[in-house]
Amino acid sequence: MKIRHLVIVSSLSLASIPVYAGFADTMRDLRNTLNQFNETSKEVSNTAKEWTGSRATTNSSYAANGFSMGQQLRPKINNLPLYQTADKSSQVINKLSKNADIIFAGNMTKTGLIEVTTEHGNGWIESHLVQ
Known part of the structure; x- marks a missing residue:
């Protein structure tokens, strides 16, 4: 009887290995997607900072001369x-x-x-x- 239980338990564990492998692949894909999203958001943030930085520089020259748009x-x-x-x-x-x-x-x-x-x-x- 003990051998029979051992055979059943080992066959169940061998059958679940592909399930774990599929789950690991899915988690790896999810992690890669999140990393790509994080890199893209950093690029967008840096672009926005560059754009507002150049805009602030331009506006500061107006402020230094005492003029503002529409004045x-x-x-x-x-x-x-x-x-x-x-x-x-x-x-x-x-x-x-x-x-x-x-x-x-x-x-x-x-x-x-x-x-x-x-x-x-x-x-x-x-x-x-x-x-």
Whole structure:
């Protein structure tokens, strides 16, 4: 009788080995999928940090000059030239009076020209000539 029980128990344990192997394969696949997900989320996070970092750098240059996008500005002088492009040698669209409404559009060049919107259209003006 004892041998019979031993044969039954050993046959049951041998039959369960493929089940354990299948379970181990499934767990290994799950672990690999989770690792891939973790790596992808890290890449997305780093990309987001790079993007917001470059954006923060750009905005800080505006803050350093005291302008924020959409801010209303006023010319310090009469006949302030409104340039067509971000170059002082470009065509002057119009000359703005001291009471002209000017809205900062958010772009600025290294030479100090800022992009603005006025009643005469979009253009570029010298940042040190507005307040």
